[in-house]
Amino acid sequence: MTMFRFALATLLLASVQAKTPDNVSSRLSINIPHTLFREEGYDHREALFGTPPYGGKIAQNVYYADSDLCDPNVDTTKGYPTREKKKGKMEPWQAPYILMVDRGGCTFVKKVRNAQRSGAAGVIIADNTCLCSDERCVAQDDNAACETSEPIMADDGSGADISIPSFLMFKVDADLVKDQLMDDQPVQIEMSWSLPNPDDRVEYDLWTVPTDVVSKNFLQNFKPIAEALGDRAYFTPHMYIYDGVRTHCQGKDGENFCYNLCTNSGRYCATDPDNDLDRGISGADVVKESLRRLCIWKHYGDADGVGITWWNYIGEFMDRCNTPDYFMNEDCVRDCYKHASVDAAVVDRCMLDSGGLDGDVPNAFLDLEIAAQTERGVVVLPTAFVNTAAIRGQLSSNAVFHAVCAGYAEGTTPDICTKCSSCTDSVSCVKTGICKAAGDGSTTGTVSTHFFATSMLFVIGAFGAVGYWHYQKTREDMREQVRGILAEYMPLEDNEDMSSPMDFAKRAGTMSLIS
Numbered sequence: 034m035t036m037f038r039f040a041l042a043t044l045l046l047a048s049v050q051a052k053t054p055d056n057v058s059s060r061l062s063i064n065i066p067h068t069l070f071r072e073e074g075y076d077h078r079e080a081l082f083g084t085p086p087y088g089g090k091i092a093q094n095v096y097y098a099d100s101d102l103c104d105p106n107v108d109t110t111k112g113y114p115t116r117e118k119k120k121g122k123m124e125p126w127q128a129p130y131i132l133m134v135d136r137g138g139c140t141f142v143k144k145v146r147n148a149q150r151s152g153a154a155g156v157i158i159a160d161n162t163c164l165c166s167d168e169r170c171v172a173q174d175d176n177a178a179c180e181t182s183e184p185i186m187a188d189d190g191s192g193a194d195i196s197i198p199s200f201l202m203f204k205v206d207a208d209l210v211k212d213q214l215m216d217d218q219p220v221q222i223e224m225s226w227s228l229p230n231p232d233d234r235v236e237y238d239l240w241t242v243p244t245d246v247v248s249k250n251f252l253q254n255f256k257p258i259a260e261a262l263g264d265r266a267y268f269t270p271h272m273y274i275y276d277g278v279r280t281h282c283q284g285k286d287g288e289n290f291c292y293n294l295c296t297n298s299g300r301y302c303a304t305d306p307d308n309d310l311d312r313g314i315s316g317a318d319v320v321k322e323s324l325r326r327l328c329i330w331k332h333y334g335d336a337d338g339v340g341i342t343w344w345n346y347i348g349e350f351m352d353r354c355n356t357p358d359y360f361m362n363e364d365c366v367r368d369c370y371k372h373a374s375v376d377a378a379v380v381d382r383c384m385l386d387s388g389g390l391d392g393d394v395p396n397a398f399l400d401l402e403i404a405a406q407t408e409r410g411v412v413v414l415p416t417a418f419v420n421t422a423a424i425r426g427q428l429s430s431n432a433v434f435h436a437v438c439a440g441y442a443e444g445t446t447p448d449i450c451t452k453c454s455s456c457t458d459s460v461s462c463v464k465t466g467i468c469k470a471a472g473d474g475s476t477t478g479t480v481s482t483h484f485f486a487t488s489m490l491f492v493i494g495a496f497g498a499v500g501y502w503h504y505q506k507t508r509e510d511m512r513e514q515v516r517g518i519l520a521e522y523m524p525l526e527d528n529e530d531m532s533s534p535m536d537f538a539k540r541a542g543t544m545s546l547i548s
Contacts, residue, residue, distance in 0.1 A: 058227060058228060058229075058422035058423070059226045060074045060227070061074055061075045061076075061200050062222070063221070063223070064223055065219055066213065066218065069213065075202060078183050078184070079186065079201075080141060080145065080425065081186060082142060082145070082192035082426060083145065083198045083199055083425060087226050090224060090225035091155045091225075093130050093131045093155070093221065094127075094130055094131070094219060095220045095221065095222050096113065097112055097132075097134075097159075097211055097215065098112045100134060102135075102143075103144065109125035109126045110123045113215045114214050114216075115217050126151070126152065126153075131154060131155045135158075142195065145199045148199075149197045155198050157202050158199060158201045159204070160203055160207055161204060162204060163204050165180060167205055170203075170205035173205070183201060183203065186199065193427050198425070200224060210222075228439050229422060233441060234265055235419060236266070236338075236421075237266060238268070238409075238417065239251075239417050240411045240414060241271075242414060243350075244319055245414060247414075247427075247428055251428050252351065253348060255344075256341070257460055260341060263339060266338065267338030273402070274302070274406075275301070275302040276301075276403045277300045278299075278300060282294070282295050282300075282302050283295070283299030283300055287299075292310065294317065295320070297390060297394055300395065300396070301396065302316055302320065303317075303320050303323070307357060320390065320399070321390055323402075324387070324396065332379055342373060342375060345372075345373035345374065353368060409421075415428050416428075430459060431459045431460075434454060438450035456468040
């Protein structure tokens with residue numbers, strides 16, 4: 034069974050990676066030196082991790098690390114161009130900067146993470162292998178090996194902590210930049226991002242599966258933003274379905290070779306979320322829930338592109354049924370229908386009329402999803418698109434909202450974007466109308482410098498007052514003790530000028546005891 038799962042995963046991955054257009058929405062250009070400037074920019078590949086500043090750009094001087102940057106202990110006193118030496122070492126790279134590193138030795142994610150820790154604002158990965166179609170590069174390169182296509186800068190599964198953007202630059206172009214830097218000549222690179230903004234309405238899509246963990250927070254939190262955007266944005270949820278025919282889960286005679294990973298005799302498949310084909314949620318269960326969500330959207334969201342009822346159902350399902358015990362429990366699903374105001378009969382009829390999930394019968398909705406994901410070139414899940422441009426980095430409500438707001442034509446940005454897109458918590462801003470912007474001292478989880486200083490002064494003052502009171506009280510107690518001792522031991526006969534021993538004590542011992 035383990036070998037079967039491995040073979041299936043290999044087949045599914047191969048089918049996905051066969052056609053993966055990059056849909057680059059970014060631009061890579063060189064401003065300095067002018068000899069390397071190109072009006073059309075430089076061809077490149079954009080990383081599927083990190084968070085680009087959509088609608089913005091990063092233009093900084095470049096340092097070449099002269100390293101693959103696989104070691105987390107980055108030495109910022111090395112590399113090119115060379116700098117002035119102090120105490121035998123060159124000065125560190127002066128931030129902000131863009132760092133160029135060599136490809137190979139470790140994953141793209143590891144390289145960019147190490148560059149981010151060193152202070153880089155962006156990263157350029159210099160390819161070390163020519164494209165076979167680039168005759169000029171192949172002719173110049175002594176290495177006989179070449180690649181038929183540039184690699185995809187995919188996330189290795191650990192890139193959620195990376196916030197800076199990165200590009201892969203083709204070898205023939207990267208060599209020109211490295212030569213310039215190694216000659217101690219300055220190079221300034223510009224990395225910029227733009228979203229197609231054809232009109233006053235933005236269209237955005239989300240590709241995911243019902244069991245995806247990464248998109249869970251987004252699906253639970255984005256509803257207020259979708260509602261606030263209203264008819265100024267059109268949302269379309271997509272469910273990722275594996276084509277069982279292409280992955281050979283369906284035999285020539287219609288036999289299902291992938292068992293409970295597929296429906297419709299092996300036509301439509303999904304991976305097993307808990308990697309246990311005998312227990313828990315099966316791939317067929319995921320396909321069924323995917324079709325259910327597509328039908329709910331068709332009847333409750335397709336008309337307006339907002340789909341409040343759809344969002345309500347997603348929230349109810351995650352709260353009530355998103356466990357192995359209840360995922361395909363019909364009573365639990367019906368309970369979600371009830372609380373989200375979904376007509377169960379309408380959804381059931383939609384699922385059946387589209388082709389259903391039994392027998393060797395095509396399903397119209399699932400076929401449309403497979404065709405759309407192939408055309409769009411979806412590789413990584415979850416993936417969001419805004420105006421057909423893929424949104425890189427970690428999926429979050431803030432990131433998608435910012436990208437949507439950057440996609441409007443000039444002068445058509447809705448008020449909710451003007452008010453909340455720059456806030457650290459866009460969802461909170463949309464709900465409450467209060468924007469907590471970065472650096473204003475009101476960021477969630479932090480305190481302002483003024484409040485901190487005032488608090489410290491109050492604490493110091495309180496401790497000072499308590500200390501002074503304690504000092505005075507201790508001093509008075511000591512005086513009382515001295516008076517008591519003197520009154521007890523003072524010889525009565527020596528007190529000729531005093532009527533009693535207490536007279537001396539009351540003077541606090543100001544009279545000399547020595548005659």
